[in-house]
Amino acid sequence: MHSIKVLGSGCANCERLATLADKVLSDLGREERVEKVTDYAVMAKMGVMATPALAVDDQVVLAGRIPSPDALKELLAAKVTA
Amino acid sequence: MSDLTVSARARARRSLRPLAAIAAAAAICVAFYLALGPFWNWALYDLAGLPRGVRWSEAVHFFFFDTTKILLLLVGIIFVVRILRSFLSIERTRSILGGKREGVGNVLASGLGVVTPFCSCSAVPAFIGFVAVGVPLGVTLSFLIASPLINEVAVILLYGMFGFEIAALYIGAGLVLAIVAGFVLGKLKLERYIEPMILEAAAVAPLEAAGGMEPSWSERFDLGVEEVKTIIGKVWPYLLVGIALGAAIHGWVPQSFFTRVAGPGNPLAVPIAVVIGLPFYSNAAGTLPLIEALHAKGMAMGTSLALMMSIVALSLPEMILLRRVLKPKLLAIYVGIVASGIVAMGFMFNAVLSN
Numbered sequence: 001m002h003s004i005k006v007l008g009s010g011c012a013n014c015e016r017l018a019t020l021a022d023k024v025l026s027d028l029g030r031e032e033r034v035e036k037v038t039d040y041a042v043m044a045k046m047g048v049m050a051t052p053a054l055a056v057d058d059q060v061v062l063a064g065r066i067p068s069p070d071a072l073k074e075l076l077a078a079k080v081t082a
Numbered sequence: 083m084s085d086l087t088v089s090a091r092a093r094a095r096r097s098l099r100p101l102a103a104i105a106a107a108a109a110i111c112v113a114f115y116l117a118l119g120p121f122w123n124w125a126l127y128d129l130a131g132l133p134r135g136v137r138w139s140e141a142v143h144f145f146f147f148d149t150t151k152i153l154l155l156l157v158g159i160i161f162v163v164r165i166l167r168s169f170l171s172i173e174r175t176r177s178i179l180g181g182k183r184e185g186v187g188n189v190l191a192s193g194l195g196v197v198t199p200f201c202s203c204s205a206v207p208a209f210i211g212f213v214a215v216g217v218p219l220g221v222t223l224s225f226l227i228a229s230p231l232i233n234e235v236a237v238i239l240l241y242g243m244f245g246f247e248i249a250a251l252y253i254g255a256g257l258v259l260a261i262v263a264g265f266v267l268g269k270l271k272l273e274r275y276i277e278p279m280i281l282e283a284a285a286v287a288p289l290e291a292a293g294g295m296e297p298s299w300s301e302r303f304d305l306g307v308e309e310v311k312t313i314i315g316k317v318w319p320y321l322l323v324g325i326a327l328g329a330a331i332h333g334w335v336p337q338s339f340f341t342r343v344a345g346p347g348n349p350l351a352v353p354i355a356v357v358i359g360l361p362f363y364s365n366a367a368g369t370l371p372l373i374e375a376l377h378a379k380g381m382a383m384g385t386s387l388a389l390m391m392s393i394v395a396l397s398l399p400e401m402i403l404l405r406r407v408l409k410p411k412l413l414a415i416y417v418g419i420v421a422s423g424i425v426a427m428g429f430m431f432n433a434v435l436s437n
């Protein structure tokens with residue numbers, strides 16, 4: 001199991017990224033689900049400066065934008081099946 | 083050997099292709115833009131048979147011409163600006179600002195605030211990230227002031243509604259405001275009023291966030307298309323209402339109420355407008371139609387723009403966000419200085435522009 005986190009203040013874009021990531025994960029047949037992080041101290045520790053950000057196993061892989069579903073699928077497939 | 087040169091040439095050709103595509107798209111946009119006036123003349127007066135030189139048909143012409151003109155400008159410029167912005171990131175901006183002194187730093191931060199892709203919902207993590215690597219407080223605040231104040235949508239709409247001079251003045255005033263307010267805040271040595279949570283995080287914050295996120299050219303185009311869709315999708319109802327209002331006001335509404343209470347003759351109009359706009363938040367696209375209507379009814383230009391700046395740059399939701407990182411005293415000083423700056427800009431506009 002990998003940890004998948006969406007970091008952000010809870011704004012509309014963060015919700016959209018979280019929903020999209022959950023959908024991509026289930027499309028990939030993965031059991032992981034997105035954990036939402038709204039704590040600024042955690043974001044600071046992970047070096048996140050633009051939200052929404054996506055982290056896999058506490059490694060930031062994307063920040064400040066919502067990728068297309070295909071791009072996100074490719075990104076997550078590479079990270080969670082590796 | 084020849085294989086090598088062939089593949090090198092192919093690579094060069096491939097890297098030029100996106101630029102050629104942008105140039106072609108730009109040429110098409112300009113051609114459309116130039117054709118708009120003749121097109122609506124033909125469509126409305128010749129084809130639909132509207133009478134020329136009559137107030138209502140001129141208003142209809144104004145509505146169609148202005149709507150299409152502003153939409154075309156928005157689509158073209160948002161697309162290009164988003165692609166240019168994809169070469170910058172908040173991480174890159176931070177490393178540019180990292181070793182800069184105050185002064186130079188404030189100027190750079192304000193300029194970068196305009197061009198860095200940034201959403202005000204990221205204000206807190208960006209603030210922490212900047213301060214954590216030693217970007218001075220005043221320089222960080224210059225960035226945060228410039229970013230919402232000046233953006234392509236605001237500038238295009240100002241240009242479309244009030245013309246080139248006002249748009250240019252607005253950009254200049256916004257930059258000066260961000261530079262000076264940030265510089266003054268830096269000089270006040272208020273670092274002790276940053277919430278200590280920040281400094282704890284600073285100790286462990288990695289210097290560079292995840293690298294290797296450089297988008298490819300096709301992703302840059304996608305970003306541009308996505309941005310156009312998002313912004314136009316959000317903005318179009320405001321725009322239509324605003325332009326329809328402008329078209330209606332164009333011929334019918336007499337200058338009355340606002341000339342008396344908020345015209346050039348009332349020195350208190352600017353500070354009152356700024357205080358009224360302070361708690362509210364809206365973006366430029368939502369604000370400008372209102373501003374145009376108020377101006378058309380006689381509110382002085384400087385007063386109108388000060389109201390807009392106050393709505394866009396300062397708001398209750400933003401203060402609540404910033405309260406997470408700034409202690410109340412620093413927050414109050416920040417709001418006070420930015421608001422005073424906007425008032426000064428309003429007076430300056432009113433003095434420079436003789437309506």
